[in-house]
Amino acid sequence: SQQGEEDPQALSIQEGENATMNCSYKTSINNLQWYRQNSGRGLVHLILIRSNEREKHSGRLRVTLDTSKKSSSLLITASRAADTASYFCASDTGRRALTFGSGTRLQVQP
Amino acid sequence: NAGVTQTPKFQVLKTGQSMTLQCAQDMNHEYMSWYRQDPGMGLRLIHYSVGAGITDQGEVPNGYNVSRSTTEDFPLRLLSAAPSQTSVYFCASGEFEAFFGQGTRLTVV
Numbered sequence: 001s002q003q004g005e006e007d008p009q010a011l012s013i014q015e016g017e018n019a020t021m022n023c024s025y026k027t028s029i030n031n032l033q034w035y036r037q038n039s040g041r042g043l044v045h046l047i048l049i050r051s052n053e054r055e056k057h058s059g060r061l062r063v064t065l066d067t068s069k070k071s072s073s074l075l076i077t078a079s080r081a082a083d084t085a086s087y088f089c090a091s092d093t094g095r096r097a098l099t100f101g102s103g104t105r106l107q108v109q110p
Numbered sequence: 111n112a113g114v115t116q117t118p119k120f121q122v123l124k125t126g127q128s129m130t131l132q133c134a135q136d137m138n139h140e141y142m143s144w145y146r147q148d149p150g151m152g153l154r155l156i157h158y159s160v161g162a163g164i165t166d167q168g169e170v171p172n173g174y175n176v177s178r179s180t181t182e183d184f185p186l187r188l189l190s191a192a193p194s195q196t197s198v199y200f201c202a203s204g205e206f207e208a209f210f211g212q213g214t215r216l217t218v219v
Contacts, residue, residue, distance in 0.1 A: 015146055031206070042114075042125060042200055042210035043153075090208075097143070097168055098208060100153040 005088060012107040019076040021104040023089030024069075030066060032072050033090045033098065041087065043056045046074075053108050112136050114203050116211035123191040123218045131214050133201030137192065141211040142184040143203035145172065146197040147213075159184055191218045 007022045025032070031050045035043040049056045049065045056063045061074040061082065076083055084103050090098040117132045135142065136148060143158035145168075155168030173195060175187040184203075196218045202208040207212040 033207075035208075040213075041210050043202075043208070045207045045209070048206060090153075092206070096141070096166070096205070097155050097158055099155070099169075100145070102150060102152040 001110075004088070006104040008104060009102070010105045010107070012109065013079055014109050015079060015081055017079055018077050019083070019106055021074045021087050021106070022065070023072045023074070023101055025072075025089070025091045025099075025101075026070065027091075029067070029091045030094045032063075032093045033070075033092065034061075034063060034074050035088045035090060037086045037088065037103070039085070040063055046087075076106075079106075079108045081108050084108045114209050114211040115200075116201050116214055118214060119212065119215050122190070122215060123216065124216060125191060125193060127191050128189050130203070131188075131199055131216075133184045133204035134182050135184075135201075135209070135212060136182065136191065137203055137209065138181060139203040139205070139209075140181065142178070143168070143202045143208070144150075144174070144176065144184070144186045145200045145202065147193055147196050147200060147208065155164070156186065156199075168198065193218045 005024050017054045021095045034046045047058045049063050060077045065072045086103045088100050088103045090100045114135045116150045140161045144156040145153040147153050154170045157176040159165045165176050199214045
């Protein structure tokens with residue numbers, strides 16, 4: 001079973017718009033991470049947010065974490081065509097293994 | 111900076127054949143892992159290792175073996191391939207920020 005589930009499964013926006021993806025998880029976590037995967041490539045780490053943090057920024061990325069709701073969101077501001085990819089959340093429950101969600105496919109139209 | 115190197119990139123096997131997927135990292139990470147990615151299911155953990163000589167099972171270990179004789183290498187072995195093992199396989203290195211290889215697309219016919 002998937003620890004994390006992303007929502008929506010697919011998202012299509014215009015360049016310059018913001019993209020928001022959500023992730024829900026089932027059990028307590030030490031941290032939650034977000035990864036990007038371009039078509040046919042490996043995953044690339046974007047950002048990590050610890051369980052005692054509520055918000056984190058990295059460039060055009062903003063991640064929030066609500067441990068009471070067991071959810072996280074990834075906001076990409078001022079999107080670009082190059083942001084077209086699949087985005088995955090991954091939860092670290094402290095069991096020495098990341099558990100990935102099924103991903104959100106983002107399409108940014110130029 | 112090679113990072114994580116996986117070989118081969120593509121492989122076609124017949125049912126019952128065996129093969130080893132190679133994974134090497136040059137970042138001196140103790141933690142390495144193998145995932146499979148199937149359409150619509152995200153990544154599922156097969157096996158992981160927290161250091162040379164130490165391995166453990168993930169979510170979907172059946173049909174796969176691993177060993178970790180050195181810090182750098184973490185091969186994944188399929189002893190008797192089955193069509194259900196058709197997937198894309200990713201090796202990753204690092205625990206709090208995982209670095210992924212480019213993947214091996216395996217087809218079992």
